[in-house]
Amino acid sequence: MNLERVPNEEKLNLCRKYYLGGFAFLPFLWLVNVVWFFREAFVKPPYTEQQHIKTYVKRSALGLLLWVAALTTWITIFQHFRAQWGEVADYLSFTIPLGIP
Amino acid sequence: CLFFGSVVRAAPLHLKDTGVGCSSVQQKIYVQLNKTFPCVRLLNATHQIGCQSSVSGDTGVLHVLETETDLDWVLSSGPNPPYVVLMVAEHFNRSTMMKLKGSARVAGVAVVISKAGPAQGFSPHHSCPNQNSGVYSDSYGPELAGCNVTVWNPLGNSLSYEDFRFPIFSLHEGEEADVIRKCFLDHNRGVNGSDPAYPLCAMQLASHMYAVKDTATCMRRNDIQSRFSISPEFVCDALADYNVWSSLKPLNNSGKGHLDGESVVIAATRLDSRSFFWNEAPGGESAVGGFVTLLAAAQALRAVVEDHPPSQNILFTFFQGETFDYIGSSRMVYDMENGKFVIDLDNIHSLVEIGQVALHRNGQLWLHSDPVSRRNSSVRSEVRERTSTALNLSLSVAEPDVSQPLPPSSFQRFLRARPIPGVVLTDHMSAFSNRYYESLYDDAEYLNVSYPSGLSPEEQLEYVTDTAKTLAEVATLVARSLYKQAGGLDDHLSSINADPKIVTQMLYGFLVQSNNSWFRSLVSPDIVKNLGDPVKMPTWLVQYVLANFTGTLRNLTQTQCKNPEDLEGESKDLYSYFWVQGPVPPNSTQGEGYCVRAPVRLVKAHSPAFELHQYSSRDYSTWTESRWKQIQARIFLVASRDLEMLTLGVGVAVLLVSLVVTYFINSKADLLFSSSRETTSTAY
Numbered sequence: 001m002n003l004e005r006v007p008n009e010e011k012l013n014l015c016r017k018y019y020l021g022g023f024a025f026l027p028f029l030w031l032v033n034v035v036w037f038f039r040e041a042f043v044k045p046p047y048t049e050q051q052h053i054k055t056y057v058k059r060s061a062l063g064l065l066l067w068v069a070a071l072t073t074w075i076t077i078f079q080h081f082r083a084q085w086g087e088v089a090d091y092l093s094f095t096i097p098l099g100i101p
Numbered sequence: 102c103l104f105f106g107s108v109v110r111a112a113p114l115h116l117k118d119t120g121v122g123c124s125s126v127q128q129k130i131y132v133q134l135n136k137t138f139p140c141v142r143l144l145n146a147t148h149q150i151g152c153q154s155s156v157s158g159d160t161g162v163l164h165v166l167e168t169e170t171d172l173d174w175v176l177s178s179g180p181n182p183p184y185v186v187l188m189v190a191e192h193f194n195r196s197t198m199m200k201l202k203g204s205a206r207v208a209g210v211a212v213v214i215s216k217a218g219p220a221q222g223f224s225p226h227h228s229c230p231n232q233n234s235g236v237y238s239d240s241y242g243p244e245l246a247g248c249n250v251t252v253w254n255p256l257g258n259s260l261s262y263e264d265f266r267f268p269i270f271s272l273h274e275g276e277e278a279d280v281i282r283k284c285f286l287d288h289n290r291g292v293n294g295s296d297p298a299y300p301l302c303a304m305q306l307a308s309h310m311y312a313v314k315d316t317a318t319c320m321r322r323n324d325i326q327s328r329f330s331i332s333p334e335f336v337c338d339a340l341a342d343y344n345v346w347s348s349l350k351p352l353n354n355s356g357k358g359h360l361d362g363e364s365v366v367i368a369a370t371r372l373d374s375r376s377f378f379w380n381e382a383p384g385g386e387s388a389v390g391g392f393v394t395l396l397a398a399a400q401a402l403r404a405v406v407e408d409h410p411p412s413q414n415i416l417f418t419f420f421q422g423e424t425f426d427y428i429g430s431s432r433m434v435y436d437m438e439n440g441k442f443v444i445d446l447d448n449i450h451s452l453v454e455i456g457q458v459a460l461h462r463n464g465q466l467w468l469h470s471d472p473v474s475r476r477n478s479s480v481r482s483e484v485r486e487r488t489s490t491a492l493n494l495s496l497s498v499a500e501p502d503v504s505q506p507l508p509p510s511s512f513q514r515f516l517r518a519r520p521i522p523g524v525v526l527t528d529h530m531s532a533f534s535n536r537y538y539e540s541l542y543d544d545a546e547y548l549n550v551s552y553p554s555g556l557s558p559e560e561q562l563e564y565v566t567d568t569a570k571t572l573a574e575v576a577t578l579v580a581r582s583l584y585k586q587a588g589g590l591d592d593h594l595s596s597i598n599a600d601p602k603i604v605t606q607m608l609y610g611f612l613v614q615s616n617n618s619w620f621r622s623l624v625s626p627d628i629v630k631n632l633g634d635p636v637k638m639p640t641w642l643v644q645y646v647l648a649n650f651t652g653t654l655r656n657l658t659q660t661q662c663k664n665p666e667d668l669e670g671e672s673k674d675l676y677s678y679f680w681v682q683g684p685v686p687p688n689s690t691q692g693e694g695y696c697v698r699a700p701v702r703l704v705k706a707h708s709p710a711f712e713l714h715q716y717s718s719r720d721y722s723t724w725t726e727s728r729w730k731q732i733q734a735r736i737f738l739v740a741s742r743d744l745e746m747l748t749l750g751v752g753v754a755v756l757l758v759s760l761v762v763t764y765f766i767n768s769k770a771d772l773l774f775s776s777s778r779e780t781t782s783t784a785y
Binding site: 086087090091096098099100101 | 153156309310311312313314318321322325334336
């Protein structure tokens with residue numbers, strides 16, 4: 001969708017929808033929000049709705065950062081300790097590699 | 102022929118990669134090695150043993166091991182690690198293998214097996230077999246436990262129980278081994294002492310095993326797969342097969358648990374063996390000698406059973422899986438304890454076990470008994486009786502030292518449950534006379550089952566070897582002792598004689614070639630095609646042979662033979678009915694087919710640990726075998742790493758150059774391609 005031809009109100013609406021949607025454990029919506037509306041929020045000359053859009057983009061970025069940190073930490077821990085955890089790790093795993101502990 | 106692999110696991114998964122069939126470029130590069138046997142991974146409650154390779158196989162530059170300098174080359178001085186070591190069987194010993202195991206420069210090992218084993222003996226098994234699953238423990242004869250008194254297998258180097266992280270394959274001397282050596286000599290030798298130059302001959306061994314760590318882990322993963330996966334992929338199977346049993350007087354199979362008034366003498370032996378490699382286990386002295394003797398004894402007793410039956414019953418049991426912590430006998434004892442077998446432990450009067458008997462020297466046999474339970478005087482009197490029955494034969498039977506424990510035997514599992522009087526008959530007084538216990542070399546040649554040259558296979562089948570004669574004497578001794586033990590009278594002893602002719606036929610069939618006319622006549626017509634050389638799954642073959650020896654011909658058609666329920670005088674509870682091919686007449690390819698009725702049955706030999714879901718059990722066998730998908734070995738020439746990188750670099754450079762050239766041509770397109778068009782456009 002090309003944001004050039006969308007009225008400002010619509011843009012604010014979209015940004016808000018994506019922001020709220022991200023709270024349903026969907027950090028990718030926040031990523032899309034940040035990337036898509038970055039230019040609108042910080043590069044374009046100011047217009048009335050831009051202040052709200054800026055807030056939404058900033059908060060989405062923050063949420064995204066938290067999610068990335070949490071997932072990276074968990075993935076690192078799991079990959080490192082899966083072999084040692086034995087039974088618990090097997091029940092947590094979706095696919096268990098064959099032939100290695 | 103007998104291996105724990107003759108302990109069949111449920112549907113082993115080895116799909117061959119048949120998709121790659123006939124592309125000729127592949128055939129020009131790779132030479133497939135077909136007659137190889139891998140070493141596979143086995144797991145128990147605490148360990149994993151065997152070998153593992155990476156998913157697509159381990160590749161290494163080939164090096165033939167002949168001297169110490171070769172070993173140094175592989176371990177430290179060779180310039181092109183990793184190496185795949187090709188060795189002859191002499192070097193396949195513990196010290197060399199441990200050095201290779203500890204090195205990161207070894208990608209695999211291929212062992213060329215010669216016909217005869219190393220002269221000093223070779224046994225990859227433990228020196229104290231089944232140490233923790235026998236009867237001697239801290240609570241029962243602790244001074245006898247752990248081979249403190251006698252080391253039964255002194256030549257054992259426990260190689261089979263090591264965990265290798267690279268694949269190990271076996272080859273036999275022949276065409277393939279020569280091709281490999283030629284490849285090595287042509288390419289991998291440096292000229293005038295310099296380092297060998299690329300391209301070098303390399304070997305790739307692939308035997309990727311799915312299971313890891315121990316039985317509990319792999320059974321848990323099986324469980325997870327079966328419950329949560331759409332197409333479950335199991336990682337291991339418990340070692341399981343069947344025990345064969347038969348009785349002199351038929352027992353009603355529908356009644357389980359204690360049988361009132363029945364007193365039984367059990368005659369036991371084992372059916373299985375193993376070696377370091379998968380599915381190769383001739384087991385001549387360790388298993389075949391024993392069960393052939395018991396089969397011949399069962400046949401010899403047939404002469405008296407109808408006219409002068411003994412007062413007690415005799416139960417012939419052939420246990421499968423004894424190599425791996427007594428799978429078969431522990432299961433039978435478990436079934437007896439829980440009332441799932443036709444008789445109970447209280448019905449057992451005594452037990453006679455046939456151990457390794459084929460290598461006796463000067464006709465001397467030994468009767469082992471358990472010193473802890475020997476305080477029971479009835480056992481001692483049995484032994485004296487047995488020595489007297491040997492008087493008419495050229496064998497002499499003696500007892501070893503009073504304080505010596507029982508050798509590893511199925512009888513130990515019975516003793517764990519009940520103090521039953523019993524003896525184990527062997528040809529060794531203390532340590533095994535078998536110098537190739539549980540190895541590839543325990544074969545026909547080691548037992549001296551050899552035939553004069555120039556005989557056809559049929560003539561070889563009929564030829565009575567010396568080994569057969571001596572085993573027949575042992576069988577006669579066993580049969581007479583069993584008869585006496587079961588309450589038979591002395592007058593009829595002389596009519597019990599084992600036939601050397603059938604002993605030699607059995608030895609030929611189980612050790613040399615199982616696809617012979619006698620075996621073909623004993624089995625059912627649809628199983629005939631499974632007879633191969635040498636036999637890999639003897640359980641059903643022993644069942645048919647025992648049925649032939651202890652059964653009777655019935656005048657029934659094939660359909661009647663399958664369902665003899667309603668017929669008079671036939672009972673499926675007391676007997677099993679087999680439809681066998683019978684002897685093939687000279688002018689046709691198939692025999693007529695006969696119905697044989699015999700009191701022979703199969704019972705599951707599956708460790709109780711799996712029934713009880715106690716996968717870390719210390720009481721029962723927990724052995725499992727990993728599954729795998731592809732096992733292959735091939736040789737090919739490899740180029741140096743530098744050449745590979747150069748090729749890749751040139752390719753990437755060509756890509757970039759082509760991109761740049763395309764961009765320039767694109768941007769100057771009108772200049773390059775417009776000249777001819779301008780002249781034609783003015784023609785408007």
